[in-house]
Amino acid sequence: MGDWSLTWNAQEDTAGMTFTSSQGTGLTASASANVKGAWAQLIAATPIDAHSITVIIAQSTGDQMIDIAIGPAGQEHIIVPNLMTGSITNQSGRAVYYLPIQIPKNSRLAGRNQSTTGGVTATVLVMLFSHGPGATPPMHQLTDYGTNTADSGGTGIDPGTSLNTKNAWSQLVAATARPIRALMIGIGNQANTAMTTATWLCDVGIGPGGQEYVIIPDILLSANTTGDAIQPWTLGPFPVSIPPGSRIAAHAQCSISTAADRLFDIAVYGVE
Amino acid sequence: MGEWSASSGARVATVGHNPAASTGTVITASATANTKGSWAQIVAATPISASSVIVMLSSPSAAGDYLVDIGTGIANFETILVPNILYCRRASDACAHFRLPVGVPAGARLAARVQSTSASATVAAAIMLLSHGFPGMAHFGFIQDYGTALADSGGVSVDPGATLNTKNTWSQIVASTARPARWLMISIGNVGNNVRTNANWLFDVGIGSAGQEHVILANMGLNAFGTPDLVQPLVYGPFPVAIPSGSRIAAHAQCDISDATDRLFDIAVYGVE
Numbered sequence: 001m002g003d004w005s006l007t008w009n010a011q012e013d014t015a016g017m018t019f020t021s022s023q024g025t026g027l028t029a030s031a032s033a034n035v036k037g038a039w040a041q042l043i044a045a046t047p048i049d050a051h052s053i054t055v056i057i058a059q060s061t062g063d064q065m066i067d068i069a070i071g072p073a074g075q076e077h078i079i080v081p082n083l084m085t086g087s088i089t090n091q092s093g094r095a096v097y098y099l100p101i102q103i104p105k106n107s108r109l110a111g112r113n114q115s116t117t118g119g120v121t122a123t124v125l126v127m128l129f130s131h132g133p134g135a136t137p138p139m140h141q142l143t144d145y146g147t148n149t150a151d152s153g154g155t156g157i158d159p160g161t162s163l164n165t166k167n168a169w170s171q172l173v174a175a176t177a178r179p180i181r182a183l184m185i186g187i188g189n190q191a192n193t194a195m196t197t198a199t200w201l202c203d204v205g206i207g208p209g210g211q212e213y214v215i216i217p218d219i220l221l222s223a224n225t226t227g228d229a230i231q232p233w234t235l236g237p238f239p240v241s242i243p244p245g246s247r248i249a250a251h252a253q254c255s256i257s258t259a260a261d262r263l264f265d266i267a268v269y270g271v272e
Numbered sequence: 273m274g275e276w277s278a279s280s281g282a283r284v285a286t287v288g289h290n291p292a293a294s295t296g297t298v299i300t301a302s303a304t305a306n307t308k309g310s311w312a313q314i315v316a317a318t319p320i321s322a323s324s325v326i327v328m329l330s331s332p333s334a335a336g337d338y339l340v341d342i343g344t345g346i347a348n349f350e351t352i353l354v355p356n357i358l359y360c361r362r363a364s365d366a367c368a369h370f371r372l373p374v375g376v377p378a379g380a381r382l383a384a385r386v387q388s389t390s391a392s393a394t395v396a397a398a399i400m401l402l403s404h405g406f407p408g409m410a411h412f413g414f415i416q417d418y419g420t421a422l423a424d425s426g427g428v429s430v431d432p433g434a435t436l437n438t439k440n441t442w443s444q445i446v447a448s449t450a451r452p453a454r455w456l457m458i459s460i461g462n463v464g465n466n467v468r469t470n471a472n473w474l475f476d477v478g479i480g481s482a483g484q485e486h487v488i489l490a491n492m493g494l495n496a497f498g499t500p501d502l503v504q505p506l507v508y509g510p511f512p513v514a515i516p517s518g519s520r521i522a523a524h525a526q527c528d529i530s531d532a533t534d535r536l537f538d539i540a541v542y543g544v545e
Binding site: 009010012013014017019020021022023024054056058060090091092093094096123125127129131163164198199200201215216217218219220221222224226227229231232235238239240241253254255 | 281282284285286289291292293294295296328330331363364365366367368369396398400402404437468472473474488489490491492493494495496497499500502503504505506508511512513514526527528
């Protein structure tokens, strides 16, 4: 590896802008709740070879879940499945997913959306990063674990009624399908639009039930009663080394015990 | 580079968290506004050698702008590792994670201090230490902040102008960078505005002399809602860049509102060498 700069000749370009409203491209969910809507093109041809991308999602209603795909219209192939964005009805902000996956130049990018509220829209931007010839080896396959398309959310985490004490683990996946070298985490709100001010410490672990080994410890999260959203919405990517067939689980502790407001959703995105 | 995995042997450890309250270490600003408070220890000795850190900030106690320093070294002899992380709270707050690819050796003492527009305000801080293992990443050693304003605990103001949805003139963040930057993290501030209007922005970061700016990070999105009165996201990046020392860095933006106060936001950038 030496000390060759990983960033010399780095380039960036962004796809999906709607300059007339200073936003991204609108992705409208199906009129049916929790059903993916139609694909919308983000860009006809990406201008650079990307070694990583950043997906920026803005929305203001319900829980929503975004797919990003490449390929011609009608033949979209999903490269980023089910990016979770929690309910942010009363809180500004955007979910920002940093994803170390490769997209070749001249690819058509498209996105689609589903939501707990039918027919709502999220706007999406995709930043494309070329790290130059000294870059890290690109990663290719992204797999989501713990997402729940039935409610456009993730796996529910309950810190329990004992304040500031880690509760039982919740399983995100029994056996990972592929090896994982980088792990991105999405945090969701369980469509709760009336939260209480609180803080959480969350662990992500691997291993069989009862023998979980913490690989990402004590992630700090918070919610405010005015904003009614648990944040950050995204975490990572974290460097990990998870073999295929691994069980991934999460648990948390919380500063409040209110039955609904102590809960949150989690999903993870493994990159091979 | 070959196909050595950059994540083999990777480890993550968190320091400064307070399990008794499910939060971080409380750090308190000076009783004088916009003046750094005392250092508070995050950890006496880091448990692993880290190739990068994630500074997790939450629960600011009062509406205002904050600048947080992370330091290393023994008590009273702290050396600043991460200077002036711009962080904000208004009607609502948001936990934010600031990721910085800077090396921290095992056994290092970490501490934090903060200043705020609100005297004696507090913020909670914890730090994740990421060891990328063998072969890992080359360690980056130095973080330089640009555009931070100690006098108001903020950043450089960016004005999208009165013409809707049109990029306005550039605002200079720094005339000449002190060191090369290989990664750039961006923090967003609220310009001391406690009453926001719903708005969306697209902003660019560029380098180059005035009138000849070259966009290096294009069309990042921001928004604000009237309920939390906060421009978000609070942080973008870090992004891979190749900025030589002596470079001018600037930012400009467009916005879908033209209200003279509410269209403004602050920006600061952090170059990692």
